[in-house]
Amino acid sequence: MSTRKKNILKVIILGDSGVGKTSLMHRYVNDKYSQQYKATIGADFLTKEVNIDSDKVATMQVWDTAGQERFQSLGVAFYRGADCCVLVYDVTNTKSFQNIKSWRDEFLVHANVSTPETFPFVLLGNKIDTDDSKKVVTNKAAQELAASLGNIPLFFTSAKTAINVDTAFQEIARSALQQNQNDADSFEDDFNDAINIQLDNDTNSCSC
Amino acid sequence: MRVNDQYLDTASNKSIRSTVQSLRGQSAFNVRSRAQPSLSINLDNTIVQTIIPPANTLLNDASEDYDSVHDFPRLRSVQSISSIVSRRNTRPSTTTDQLSVNTSFDPIIEQTYSYDNIQDPSTGKLQDTAFGREVRKNLIDRLAQSIYSFPTSAVGDSHGMKPVVSNEIPDVFIDVESQKSNLKSHDKNFFILTSAGKPIFSMFGKDKEIIPFMGIINTVVSYFQVNESTNIRTINLKRTKQVFAFTVKAPIILMAYSRRGETTNELMQQLDLLYSYLISSINERQLKRLFHNRSNFDLRNYLEVTDFDNLRQICSLLSDKLYPDFTLNALQCFVMRKTERGRIHETIHSLLINDSKTIPRGTLLYGLILSHKQNKFKLCSVIRPKGHSLHTIDLQLLFCLITHQFENRDGDQELWLPICFPKFNSNGFLYSYIKYLSRADIDTGTEDTVLVLISAQKDAFYKMKTFGSNLWDKLQKEKLGQYLIRDRLKFRISDIQAPYIHHFIYKAKKYVQYVMPELEIHNSSPQKLRNYECKLKRYCEHLYSSVVDDNGVPINKTILNYLHWKDTSVNDDDDNNEQEFVEEKIDMMGLIWITPQYELYLICNNGIDNKDIILRSAKRIIHWCKKNEPRLFIQEGATF
Numbered sequence: 035m036s037t038r039k040k041n042i043l044k045v046i047i048l049g050d051s052g053v054g055k056t057s058l059m060h061r062y063v064n065d066k067y068s069q070q071y072k073a074t075i076g077a078d079f080l081t082k083e084v085n086i087d088s089d090k091v092a093t094m095q096v097w098d099t100a101g102q103e104r105f106q107s108l109g110v111a112f113y114r115g116a117d118c119c120v121l122v123y124d125v126t127n128t129k130s131f132q133n134i135k136s137w138r139d140e141f142l143v144h145a146n147v148s149t150p151e152t153f154p155f156v157l158l159g160n161k162i163d164t165d166d167s168k169k170v171v172t173n174k175a176a177q178e179l180a181a182s183l184g185n186i187p188l189f190f191t192s193a194k195t196a197i198n199v200d201t202a203f204q205e206i207a208r209s210a211l212q213q214n215q216n217d218a219d220s221f222e223d224d225f226n227d228a229i230n231i232q233l234d235n236d237t238n239s240c241s242c
Numbered sequence: 243m244r245v246n247d248q249y250l251d252t253a254s255n256k257s258i259r260s261t262v263q264s265l266r267g268q269s270a271f272n273v274r275s276r277a278q279p280s281l282s283i284n285l286d287n288t289i290v291q292t293i294i295p296p297a298n299t300l301l302n303d304a305s306e307d308y309d310s311v312h313d314f315p316r317l318r319s320v321q322s323i324s325s326i327v328s329r330r331n332t333r334p335s336t337t338t339d340q341l342s343v344n345t346s347f348d349p350i351i352e353q354t355y356s357y358d359n360i361q362d363p364s365t366g367k368l369q370d371t372a373f374g375r376e377v378r379k380n381l382i383d384r385l386a387q388s389i390y391s392f393p394t395s396a397v398g399d400s401h402g403m404k405p406v407v408s409n410e411i412p413d414v415f416i417d418v419e420s421q422k423s424n425l426k427s428h429d430k431n432f433f434i435l436t437s438a439g440k441p442i443f444s445m446f447g448k449d450k451e452i453i454p455f456m457g458i459i460n461t462v463v464s465y466f467q468v469n470e471s472t473n474i475r476t477i478n479l480k481r482t483k484q485v486f487a488f489t490v491k492a493p494i495i496l497m498a499y500s501r502r503g504e505t506t507n508e509l510m511q512q513l514d515l516l517y518s519y520l521i522s523s524i525n526e527r528q529l530k531r532l533f534h535n536r537s538n539f540d541l542r543n544y545l546e547v548t549d550f551d552n553l554r555q556i557c558s559l560l561s562d563k564l565y566p567d568f569t570l571n572a573l574q575c576f577v578m579r580k581t582e583r584g585r586i587h588e589t590i591h592s593l594l595i596n597d598s599k600t601i602p603r604g605t606l607l608y609g610l611i612l613s614h615k616q617n618k619f620k621l622c623s624v625i626r627p628k629g630h631s632l633h634t635i636d637l638q639l640l641f642c643l644i645t646h647q648f649e650n651r652d653g654d655q656e657l658w659l660p661i662c663f664p665k666f667n668s669n670g671f672l673y674s675y676i677k678y679l680s681r682a683d684i685d686t687g688t689e690d691t692v693l694v695l696i697s698a699q700k701d702a703f704y705k706m707k708t709f710g711s712n713l714w715d716k717l718q719k720e721k722l723g724q725y726l727i728r729d730r731l732k733f734r735i736s737d738i739q740a741p742y743i744h745h746f747i748y749k750a751k752k753y754v755q756y757v758m759p760e761l762e763i764h765n766s767s768p769q770k771l772r773n774y775e776c777k778l779k780r781y782c783e784h785l786y787s788s789v790v791d792d793n794g795v796p797i798n799k800t801i802l803n804y805l806h807w808k809d810t811s812v813n814d815d816d817d818n819n820e821q822e823f824v825e826e827k828i829d830m831m832g833l834i835w836i837t838p839q840y841e842l843y844l845i846c847n848n849g850i851d852n853k854d855i856i857l858r859s860a861k862r863i864i865h866w867c868k869k870n871e872p873r874l875f876i877q878e879g880a881t882f
Contacts, residue, residue, distance in 0.1 A: 039542045039543060040449075041540055041543065042440045042441065042453070042540050042542065044438055044439065044440060044538060077457070077461060079453070079454035079455075079457035079458065080454065081449070081450055081453040081454055093449060093453065095439070095440065095453050095454075095456075095457065097439075097457060107468055107469065108461065108464060108465060108468060110464070110468055111460065111461060111463075111464025111465070111467070111468060112461075112464075114437060114438050114439075114464075114537050115436065115437065115438020115439070115440065115537035115538040115539070116438070116538060117538050146535075146537060147538075148535040148536055213538070214538060214540065217536045217538060217539065
């Protein structure tokens with residue numbers, strides 16, 4: 035139907051504080067980058083129209099969450115009903131890499147997704163533009179992690195120099211749409227909900 | 243009886259404003275939750291920021307807009323004069339306290355009447371004290387001019403026209419903000435989203451604007467669920483008069499925003515209607531099933547285009563039209579002579595009894611004959627089982643569907659429509675047979691008349707169709723059909739001997755029905771009509787909100803309250819020296835009268851401020867409505 039509205043894809047970005055979640059999102063949505071670091075508080079919301087495989091259009095609703103511990107109580111609310119989850123670590127920060135698995139678990143615990151095994155995650159190693167000397171997370175370790183999390187797609191990105199950002203978000207949109215449609219297909223309409231009414235019984239109606 | 247008006251002068255205005263300015267930067271929230279009826283939390287800026295950064299910008303902006311919002315160009319200060327009548331004689335001090343909390347315009351409680359005084363306002367006292375004969379005569383002359391301000395009405399019957407009441411009452415509800423055109427500029431908006439924060443519907447706003455906004459709404463709602471284990475009910479910014487009302491019915495979240503001075507309760511009632519519409523289209527069981535294990539479900543794509551049209555229409559009826567059906571929770575009835583209505587009901591009843599071959603007992607659940615004009619439905623006739631009836635909201639939803647389904651279609655069409663009546667049973671569908679008995683035609687003077695027959699049986703279409711046509715044949719044979727398709731007895735305000743009254747709405751609580759005079763519009767461009775209706779609507783809303791507490795419950799079983807809207811911007815004259823035309827001064831009075839039997843909303847002509855005259859007119863209207871009750875209301879209907 036031509037008047038049909040575009041699918042809304044809810045995408046959650048997770049990762050430690052300072053790995054560049056907001057920068058990635060701004061690079062993708064506005065194609066801008068700011069040197070200045072401002073911690074996200076709570077969550078930020080951005081919207082972008084995406085073309086997927088050049089024939090499908092959807093609206094991506096990106097939920098950029100705060101990495102800091104103190105905002106985690108709201109996680110439940112943010113994760114609910116997501117179509118794709120993006121896990122971000124900083125290639126110059128080992129701890130942020132080690133925490134990826136716990137971010138994923140945290141998400142699965144709260145998101146209440148229908149099929150945890152197949153729910154789409156995308157792993158991003160950010161700040162790839164930095165000097166090799168500063169990089170502490172090897173590509174190999176990242177690939178192993180991606181494989182162990184169920185062969186999830188892995189991208190090395192830089193929000194600063196725009197490396198791989200569009201490619202990564204294309205993949206994110208594709209996974210999200212796939213997930214959205216899988217869920218929609220698993221449902222069958224059933225409008226057989228007629229009410230059985232006996233006129234002599236009391237019903238919960240009001241006077242009019 | 244002394245009129246003891248007090249006006250806010252500019253000095254006190256300034257002092258109010260300066261307090262507001264000094265308070266700026268703090269956002270005082272009055273947050274109420276369902277579980278705790280009145281939980282007040284003061285969130286300072288920093289906390290708000292940490293939870294919801296974008297919302298904070300919105301709130302901040304709002305507080306910066308304070309001055310502009312309050313600086314009505316035409317209306318400097320508005321005040322109300324209230325009198326409370328109580329049969330029970332509750333302590334007046336408490337009631338008045340409550341009242342002052344609730345009216346947005348700091349009412350000045352003037353006098354507490356005893357009931358006896360009210361019963362007889364025209365006795366001597368009046369003439370000899372405050373109003374000398376001369377003053378009184380002048381006043382009446384002045385007021386008489388205001389009633390007939392339409393050119394032809396001055397000459398009355400000489401053109402074969404009755405004097406008509408001018409529709410040019412002033413608008414005291416001008417909103418400066420609404421002249422801009424972004425999401426924030428609308429003084430009222432509705433949002434519907436899923437528990438995952440995905441948008442379903444909003445009255446205004448483009449996708450790009452509303453999608454992030456829905457995320458914020460979802461976050462606010464979730465914050466209270468997570469941290470307070472409760473559902474947020476309202477955010478009330480008293481100084482900017484902004485109200486955000488929430489209704490959380492997982493998996494659906496609804497929010498209404500208003501700057502129009504509506505109460506949380508009114509907004510929540512409106513949200514309930516929008517939610518009910520959703521349910522009427524998909525039913526609650528279905529909805530739960532759709533979201534079961536799939537909280538990412540995108541309901542927007544499940545709903546039909548019709549659903550969005552209908553939601554939009556309901557929103558527009560709720561915000562821009564004088565459509566008391568929703569606000570009063572009552573239906574309007576088609577005026578018909580008592581004997582005519584009685585004979586119609588008898589005919590229907592006898593057909594139901596004798597025609598049990600076509601329509602076995604239990605097939606027909608409910609039947610209606612409706613008159614339809616300008617998107618308003620009036621009840622002509624009700625066929626219902628003894629002791630059962632449908633909720634007004636259910637019927638209003640049905641009306642919305644009919645309006646939309648028959649738009650741009652010819653009259654011979656019949657519809658068989660599954661519809662869930664949420665107040666009757668929110669988990670299943672009933673089936674409605676809908677057919678137009680006649681279409682509006684100026685030449686023959688007929689109106690749109692609709693027959694609705696409701697059944698619980700999915701396959702009862704042909705039974706309903708046959709019964710429907712038998713019914714119409716019989717009504718025509720008995721020459722009763724003409725009474726249904728011609729609106730002969732509609733009345734105007736000038737038909738009632740109630741001087742200086744511009745408009746009224748009278749609700750008979752017993753029948754859950756209301757009457758009001760036909761709107762008299764001389765210049766019927768859609769925009770003017772819309773403005774006029776909106777104006778009347780807001781006067782009525784304002785009247786109502788002046789007598790209810792925070793939960794929207796009238797503060798007493800019996801209430802009589804006057805509201806006075808007054809222009810006190812006298813000091814602005816310096817700026818207006820150059821102007822040739824001086825605007826009519828705003829001096830509007832309204833009256834609301836609630837008793838266990840009826841509710842009366844009165845809007846007077848501009849310039850009337852004599853409460854005795856108003857009260858006398860009010861009583862005449864009530865008397866007239868009571869006398870004509872069998873004509874104005876369906877009292878019993880055809881019961882079986």
